[in-house]
Every structure is written in C-alpha cells, then in structure tokens.
Amino acid sequence: AQSVAQPEDQVNVAEGNPLTVKCTYSVSGNPYLFWYVQYPNRGLQFLLKYITGDNLVKGSYGFEAEFNKSQTSFHLKKPSALVSDSALYFCAVRDQAGTALIFGKGTTLSVSS
Amino acid sequence: GAVVSQHPSRVICKSGTSVKIECRSLDFQATTMFWYRQFPKKSLMLMATSNEGSKATYEQGVEKDKFLINHASLTLSTLTVTSAHPEDSSFYICSASFGQGGGYTFGSGTRLTVV
Numbered sequence: 001a002q003s004v005a006q007p008e009d010q011v012n013v014a015e016g017n018p019l020t021v022k023c024t025y026s027v028s029g030n031p032y033l034f035w036y037v038q039y040p041n042r043g044l045q046f047l048l049k050y051i052t053g054d055n056l057v058k059g060s061y062g063f064e065a066e067f068n069k070s071q072t073s074f075h076l077k078k079p080s081a082l083v084s085d086s087a088l089y090f091c092a093v094r095d096q097a098g099t100a101l102i103f104g105k106g107t108t109l110s111v112s113s
Numbered sequence: 114g115a116v117v118s119q120h121p122s123r124v125i126c127k128s129g130t131s132v133k134i135e136c137r138s139l140d141f142q143a144t145t146m147f148w149y150r151q152f153p154k155k156s157l158m159l160m161a162t163s164n165e166g167s168k169a170t171y172e173q174g175v176e177k178d179k180f181l182i183n184h185a186s187l188t189l190s191t192l193t194v195t196s197a198h199p200e201d202s203s204f205y206i207c208s209a210s211f212g213q214g215g216g217y218t219f220g221s222g223t224r225l226t227v228v
Binding site: 032034036041042043044046049051088090094098099100101102103104105106108 | 119145147149154155156157159162204206208210215216217218219220221222224
C-alpha cells in the first residue's frame with residue numbers, strides 16, 4: 001500500500017529565510033509525487049510534481065522539490081520565504097496512472113515578518 | 114485548462130435531510146473522479162473513486178448508503194449525503210485526473226454543516 005509521511009505538523013520560518021517542508025513516501029512501484037497548498041476553506045492549489053526525469057523539480061511561486069530515491073523523500077523547498085506563503089501544505093503520492101492521490105497529514109507553514 | 118467546478122461552496126442543513134454536492138469538469142472529460150473528506154486542519158481522506166457509467170468504489174470504512182456517489186456523465190459527478198447527522202459536518206473536496214502527464218485538478222470544496 002502506498003503512504004506519505006509529513007513528520008512536522010508545523011514549520012515556522014522568518015520572512016526571507018529558506019524554508020523546507022519534509023515528505024517521505026512509500027510505494028510499491030514507481031512513485032508519482034505531488035505538492036499542494038491549501039488556504040483556509042479553499043481547495044487545493046497545485047505546486048509541483050515529480051513523474052520522471054530530473055530529481056530537482058521546479059514549481060509555482062518559487063517552490064522546488066528534490067526527489068531522493070534512496071531516502072524515499074520529496075522535500076519541498078523555497079530559497080526565500082514570504083509571509084504570503086503561510087498556509088497548509090500537503091505532499092501526495094500515487095503509484096499507478098488514474099488512481100487517487102494519497103495525501104500526507106499536512107504541514108502548516110507559518111512565515112513571520 | 115482542466116478546471117473542476119464544485120457546488121455549493123457552503124451548505125447548512127438540518128439533521129435527517131439529504132444534501133447533494135456537484136462536481137463538474139468544465140473543459141475536459143473526467144472519466145474518473147475522486148471524493149475526499151477533510152476534517153479541520155487534517156489531511157484529505159479518500160472516500161471513493163467514481164467512474165463514469167459504473168458504480169463507485171468506496172474506501173474501507175466509508176458507508177456506501179450514506180454517501181451516495183453518481184457519475185452519470187463524463188462531466189458530472191455528485192455526492193449525496195443522506196440522512197445527514199452533525200458528525201457528517203466536514204469539508205468535502207472532489208478531484209479528477211486529466212491528461213497524459215498525470216495531472217490532478219481539485220474542486221474548491223464544500224463546507225457542510227449539519228445542525
């Protein structure tokens with residue numbers, strides 16, 4: 001069975017500092033990995049995905065993530081955090097085309113000014 | 114492209130009544146749609162997978178008779194919460210996969226409050 005772990009409930013960072021939101025995964029086949037962001041009472045906004053190819057994936061709003069197969073990780077990063085980045089972030093995985101995404105529990109990112 | 118429209122965004126209903134939530138794909142054909150439930154500040158829990166023209170596949174622990182899913186066309190899937198109870202209050206989100214590149218799009222969610 002596939003699963004995703006986000007070990008941190010909350011990440012706090014000062015504006016302008018780099019941020020990292022951690023994610024590890026477990027799948028039986030090749031992983032398809034995703035990051036989404038959610039603002040209060042809203043749906044999910046796509047940030048980036050890894051299907052195949054380069055391990056470093058660049059996404060929306062200056063975010064990027066690095067796929068590490070040996071560590072089964074897909075951490076989300078941004079070089080310089082903004083206060084507006086404060087939101088709930090979800091890592092998700094699927095192992096077969098057309099199947100549903102399985103989500104991690106989410107990490108609340110709080111960026112202070 | 115690949116937009117999913119979900120309605121209503123908010124609904125308040127009385128205990129014992131039924132509520133229907135619609136999810137429409139606006140610019141693509143959604144053969145498969147997914148329904149999730151989200152508790153406050155919690156992850157999205159997959160409830161069921163609906164395939165156009167066939168019965169939905171429910172996840173373990175999800176009551177099929179309470180959460181009725183219909184996917185009668187390639188652009189519309191509905192979730193009906195029957196005989197709603199306060200514990201059914203939650204945020205419900207639909208999703209669809211699209212394209213060859215493994216993309217997913219999500220509705221904006223429905224906040225259901227049962228009083």
